[in-house]
Amino acid sequence: MxxxxxxxxxxxxxxxxxxxxxxxxxxxxxxxxxxxxxxxxxxxxxxxxxxxFETAKKFQLRTHFVEDNQHSLYDKKGKVVFIFSNQRSGSTFLGEFFNKNPGLFYLYEPLYPFGFFCDGSNTRRVRAMETLAKCDFREMASLYRDAADIDHVEVDAKRCRAHNICYPNKSDALTYKYSSVCEAFRRSELTLSQGKDVRFRLEDVPRKKLTKTSAFNCSSPLEPALLSAICSSSTAVVYKVIRACDLSKLNSVYEKLNNASEVFVIHLVRDPRAIIRSVASSESFSSLVIKKVTKKLCSRMQRNIEYVDQQLKDQGGGMISSRRYLRVHYEDIAEEPLELAERIYRFLDLPLPKVVTDWLEVATTDPKLTMRVYAEKLMSESISNEERLEIQKKMHAIKVQSQSAYGTIRDSRTAAYMWREKMKFVDVMNVQTSCAYVMRRLGYKPVFSEHELTNKSYPLRDKSVYSK
The missing domain is CATH 1.10.287 (Helix Hairpins)
Structure with a gap:
């Protein structure tokens, strides 16, 4: 110009x-x-x-939006749920129980920049969980920067810093709501330019389903005030924190919050043999490194089990003795996903929506069977072009998810014990030696021969010893 x-x-x-x-x-x-x-x-x-004028109106509109949701901004009054687990324990699958619920606010691994190993950034981990529990995202950017300065900065950690939050594309409700707000801003700006005063609340914003490429084109980095408003206006918030490391850290978060009575922890555990097999297959570790990883894993699991036992014994009124703690086994989720979903939602006193149960039906069925059903539907001449396109999208998603090591669509009943066929007996014995206490306390039975390992009729679990 x-x-x-x-x-x-x-x-x-x-x-x-x-x-x-x-x-x-x-x-x-x-x-x-x-x-x-x-x-x-x-x-x-x-x-x-x-x-x-448009810039001023845009700022004014965003200010109005935040003000209209100020009733709970930076101070979450509803339920806050932490999914606590270890790497390769099925936490991504469990997280989808909540991610598929449009009424909730779910974040996938918000502690990623603090590193997988638990020997650094512990103060910042706790501080991050405190701010997340309050739906206060103003400090997350600086916490991520500090963590990145200490730990090895990977590509995903850099993205956390760039977005002000980690993996926004893996958090359905956040993605849809944030983009819907941005779209509402765009539409309302046109109205405001004509001199009309438009005010709206988050619950009034129409949901806009995104394409993969358009997820966050409206704003980068994400605005902390809008993140906080979306978070605080949700029925409940759920965070998958496999990098929290110690349950004692979550208990300290629990005790510092004003809404401590609404903070819950779901402790997901899995057979250590299956975890190590999954780690070994997804990472190019040597046998020596695998032994070290096994020792660290079971040491951490034992520390958390003993902490729970001590808290229950002391009855000191913390998170665990206040019945805000639930331990679940991945194998139970894999074998009876709907029953466990009902149990978990009942524990949280939340309604289990049909959209979650419908997803579970597809996600836990053999993908090949589901693909055949969809293929038969495509052969029908009665379906519309829109229905055909939707089925093709679902088939593509199933194909991608079922082939990914981090996917959430597979025959869960078979996947839970696949390690028995893939793991060498000598490696199984090494894990059983390092993790004897953990396996005994969690009800996982050792095997003493290759026949017991591969014989599917030989039980690997003793549910009679299940306890908190």
Whole structure:
């Protein structure tokens, strides 16, 4: 625009020089060029004012949005749920029990930048969980920066810093609601530019389902005030924190919060043999490293089991003795997903929506069987083009998820014990030696021969020893 203005001014200067030299034809061009220059100036001024007006209205609208949701901003009054577990224990699958619920606010691994190993950034981990429990995202960016300065910065950790939150694309309700607010801002700005005052609350914003590429085009980094407003207005918030490391840290978060009575912890455990097999298959570790990982894993699991036992014994009124703690086994979830979903939602005193049970039916069925059912539907001539397109999208999602090591769609009953077929007996014995206490306390039975390992009729669990 400025370049065009300079060009117009140059044309006028040339015309004036020609007029002084006596060219009658060029003299006639002068008024037209002057008019053109005037129109350019008016155009630029009008658009500058319009841009400033729209920016001011956009800021005003966002301010109104935050003010209208101020009733619980930075101080979550509803339920706060932490999914506490170890890597490769099925926490991603359990997290989807909540992620598929549109009424909840779920975050996938918000502690990622603090590193997997638990020997650093512990103070910042606790501080991050405190702010998350309050739906206060103002401090997360600085906490992530500090964590990244200490630990090895991976690509995903850099993305956490860039977005002000980790893995927003894996949090369905956040993605949809945040983009819906942005879309509502865009639509309302057009109305505001006509002089009308538009105010709305989050619950009034229509849900806008996103495509994979358009998820967060509206704003990057995500605005802490909007994140907090969306979080605090949800029925409950759920955070998967496999990097919290110690249950004692979560208990300290529990005791510091004003709404401690509404803070819950779901402690997900899994057979250590299955965890180590999954870690070994997803990472290129040597046998020596695997032994070290096994020792650290079971030491951490034992520490948390003993902490729970001591808290229950002392009855000191903390998170665990106040019945805000639930231990669940991944194998139970895999074998009876609907029953466990009902149990978990009952523990949280939340209704289990049909959208979650429908997802569970698909996610825990053999993907090949589901694909055959969808393929038969595609053969039908009665379905519309929209239905056909939706089925094709679902088939693609199932294919991607079922082939991914981190996917959540597979025959869960089979997947839970797949390690028996894939793991060498010598490696099983190594895990059983390092994790004897943990296995005994959690009801996992050791095997003493290759026959017992591969014989599927030989039980690997003793539910009679299940306890908190």
């Amino acid at each position: 400025i370049r065009s203005l300079h060009l117009a001014a140059a044309c006028v200067c040339r015309a004036l020089r020609s007029a002084r030299e006596g060219n009658v034809l060029d003299r006639l061009k002068v008024p037209g060029l002057l008019l053109l220059l005037l129109l350019f100036v008016l155009y630029i001024e009008t658009n500058t004012k319009s841009a400033k």
